[in-house]
Amino acid sequence: MMQPTTQQAAALKTLVIPMADDEWMIGHRGSEWLALAPDLEEDLAMSSISQDEMGHAELLYEVLHGLGEASADEAVYLRGPQGWRHAALTAAARGSWAEWVVRRYCYEVFDGIRRKALQRIPYAPLVAALQKMDREHAYHLTHFQSLVQTLAYGGPASRQYLEEAIREDWPKLPDLFEWGGRDEAWVSWDVAALAPSMMRAAFEQVVRQDFAAWQLTWPGNLPAADRAARHHDNSEFLAALLLEMREVRQVAPTSGW
Numbered sequence: 001m002m003q004p005t006t007q008q009a010a011a012l013k014t015l016v017i018p019m020a021d022d023e024w025m026i027g028h029r030g031s032e033w034l035a036l037a038p039d040l041e042e043d044l045a046m047s048s049i050s051q052d053e054m055g056h057a058e059l060l061y062e063v064l065h066g067l068g069e070a071s072a073d074e075a076v077y078l079r080g081p082q083g084w085r086h087a088a089l090t091a092a093a094r095g096s097w098a099e100w101v102v103r104r105y106c107y108e109v110f111d112g113i114r115r116k117a118l119q120r121i122p123y124a125p126l127v128a129a130l131q132k133m134d135r136e137h138a139y140h141l142t143h144f145q146s147l148v149q150t151l152a153y154g155g156p157a158s159r160q161y162l163e164e165a166i167r168e169d170w171p172k173l174p175d176l177f178e179w180g181g182r183d184e185a186w187v188s189w190d191v192a193a194l195a196p197s198m199m200r201a202a203f204e205q206v207v208r209q210d211f212a213a214w215q216l217t218w219p220g221n222l223p224a225a226d227r228a229a230r231h232h233d234n235s236e237f238l239a240a241l242l243l244e245m246r247e248v249r250q251v252a253p254t255s256g257w
Helices: 006-031 040-066 072-077 097-118 124-152 156-172 183-189 196-214 236-245 247-251
Strands: none
Touching: 006 040, 006 097, 040 072, 040 124, 097 124, 097 156, 097 196, 124 156, 124 196, 236 247
């Protein structure tokens, strides 16, 4: 697909905007752990991973710019709350370290499934961006798997914190699998794996296997997503987050990323 049709471009935006927004928000929240992680090694790891995620977001915003959307800079710093399409979990306020580990593990599993499916779409700029992201996300997934395993076998108190974090995050996961568009919009690209039901099933299969290996309690099937998933039209929480996120830009309007 050299140049997408108007209909194809609209379908691509439906898929890529949520992904770009997820990457930006999870990266921004990860940056809040700098100097707060349990040790220096993990502090450095969080810095590197957060920078990766924001870089991935920039790649995807530039893909969207090629489809007629705003530039990466405008997408991050000028959009109002109603224009964002991230899953609520990616922007949720910082909780405990165990909650962050669970959040990031679940996100990496989900995002790996999403990237694999999206690479079937024959749009070269998107495929190139995803392939670049793959190399870094492979490390991210391994890192957060190891952190979950460390908490699982760190003793009774550590396992309790982990189990509580799983129960806390589990009801927040369904938003990840919603796109805000009909599955039929991309059916011509043979990417049925992007349908919410297919992604949820693939996610549960991977996580079930990992939880069984770590002897963690299975929290049950994922609940249904809210009808307003990935839409934040009246979110006071997001408005406050965007204001905080843009503080430097307000002071130095010509500054870059």
